[in-house]
Amino acid sequence: MPTAPESELLTPALLNQLERLELVTRKIFRGQLKGExxxxxxxxxxxxxxxxxxxxxxxxxxxxxxxxxxxxxxxxxxxxxxxDLHFYTLIDASMSMDFGDPSKLQYAKQLAAAMGFIGLVRADRVRIETLGQQARERTPVLRGRHNVWRMLEQLENIEAGETATLAEGVKNFCLRNSGRGIVLLLSDMMDKSGYEQALRYFMSHDMDCYVIQILSQEELEPDVKGDLKLVDCEDADEAEITVSAPLLARYDRTLKAFTGGVQEFCNRRGMNYLLANTQTPVEQLVAQHLRRRGLVR
Incomplete structure (x- = not known):
């Protein structure tokens, strides 16, 4: 058996959890090759x-x-x-994902590595892409344990800074990929143009869709006070605020309404939704939360 990879994205503790798991789809898709x-x-x-x-x-x-x-x-x-099963991971690499400790993008890459590893060792067809890719800019399909290193190298080269909207990114993804299967969207869903159209594109492709909204602890429970100038990292919009208890309470209500809206939109359309805090260990997210939602077993 090949030596287990050593990477910040796949730690020994995480690998021990993943070896025993496999991906599960709620739909039946016809594969191109015989698999496991x-x-x-x-x-x-x-x-x-x-x-x-x-x-x-x-x-x-x-x-x-x-x-x-x-x-x-x-x-x-x-x-x-x-x-075989087609397993796609679509990563949001916009500037808003480069926030938090660890950053939301780093968390998304580790989660993508974990799920991709499960697919590779079970001989599924794994493809990892980002929202910023053009319609004809395809990444390779990986299959088999020997491609784990290739997957990790691809993930480690992903950097924040892409400017595509959610809708543009998902539309281009659907144009590139005609094969049906499981698609895992990893994003903070923070797009001023909204998320609804993006998720509708998945519906038109008849994919088994999982949406994981990744937010940092700093976003979920901000520890700020006083007079602040906020600058949007994607379009440089500025806003000056004075942080107070009522403002933080209003922020909390607004955030819960936003995440609740994404969850309701997904649930009504047969998509599986999960809100992930970057402080939650990836092995816990996979072994507990994603297992309960039926993506792994």
């Missing part, structure tokens, strides 16, 4: 599944001639088919 994933479709692998009556056009090699000799009926053997 048990499918509900019947195919031609070595594991027997069921019988059914022969119909014109069936492969004659699948006929059970012993049953024909006993019952004088043409019966087809069905076998359990194993298929």
């Amino acid at each position: 994933r048990r499918s509900k479709r019947k195919g031609q692998s070595v594991e027997f599944a069921d019988f059914r009556n022969y119909v014109a056009g069936d492969d004659l090699r699948l006929l059970d001639w012993n049953l024909y000799a006993r019952l004088d009926k043409l019966i087809i053997k069905l076998f359990q088919e194993e298929e």
Whole structure:
């Protein structure tokens, strides 16, 4: 077995959790290659599944001639088919993600590494992209444990600074990727043009969509006071404020309304939503929260 990778994105404690997990989809997709994933479709692998009556056009090699000799009926053997799964991770690398300690982008990269590792060791087809990629700018599809290093190198090269909106980024992602499967969107969802149109693009692609909204502890519970000038890191908008208890209470209500709105939008459209605090260890997020939501088992 290859040596386990050593990286800030995949720590030994995290790897111990991931080795025992696999990705799960709520939908059935037809893969391009045979993989390690048990499918509900019947195919031609070595594991027997069921019988059914022969119909014109069936492969004659699948006929059970012993049953024909006993019952004088043409019966087809069905076998359990194993298929590969497309697993996409789409990372928001805008300037707003370069905030917090650890930064939201660093947290997203570690989470992408964890989920990608699970997919690679289970022979799924893994592709990691960012919102800033153009419609024809495709990243490679990775498959197999030997590609873990390649995945980590790709993730470590992602830097904050992309300017695409959520809607533009998801639209281009859908134009690049025709294969259906699981898509994991990692973003703070902070886009002045909104998130609704972006998530509708996923719906039109019939993907099993998971939205993880990543926020820092500093955003969830800001520890600030006094007179401040706030500067938007993406468009340089400025605002001068005086921080007070009523203002912080209003901020808290506004933030909860925002995250609650994203969650309700996702739930109504069959998408799975999770709010992630960057202070939550990634191994805990994967092994507990994502397992409860059915993405891993």
